[in-house]
Amino acid sequence: MSILTLIIVGAAAGFLATRLMKIEADIPTTIVIGIVGALVGGVVLRILTVITGFAAGFVGAVLGAMVLIWLYRMYIARR
Template sequence: MGIVWLIIIGAAAGFLATRFMNVQTGVVETVLIGMAGAVIGGLVLRFMLAFMGAIGGLVGAVLGAMLLIWAWKAIRDS
């Protein structure tokens, strides 16, 4: 069930992050961005806040995915 939950949260986070950052990606890229963002955001939030639960995970995943998109755009455009 953990993998399924990670894919669902990753898809939601990737979708939100790509819309907030105005990036056009395919379904697979969106899910991968969201999953990577979930890992990044989860680590950051665990160290910075004691924020638990599904909403906290989604917020962290979206923030992490947005950070990943920003870094990707910065590297790609340079």
Template sequence: MSIIWLIIVGAAAGFLATRFMNLQLGTLQTIGIGIGGALIGGLILRFLLAVTGMLAGLVGAVLGAMLLLWAFKTFIQK
């Protein structure tokens, strides 16, 4: 996945994850969470499930972003 595509998918994943988890963050935080989630989730899905494609990347990115948001809410935002 190219870096530009990772940023685009990460931004979308961060937006979706913050909406699913009902959390209001700034734009840069949302994009950062999404990109981090894209890295984590995308790698996990590719290695564990051996699934490729844009849809699998988006699903992995959203799941990874949701995991990071959970950790953010649990450990940092208190």
């Protein structure tokens, strides 16, 4: 991803993340959180992909599954 794409995606991700985590933040803070998160995440995933290749995809899949399990336990299983 290019830096511009990471910034655009990051702004949207920051908005979504603050809503999901129920954090009250102003718009500039929300955008900065998302942009920094997208930049850090993009760099980490790029490094993992270069270093480990296919294994990075597997690690990403496991992390994604862990997040979904956490979300399930926090929001659905409590009902």
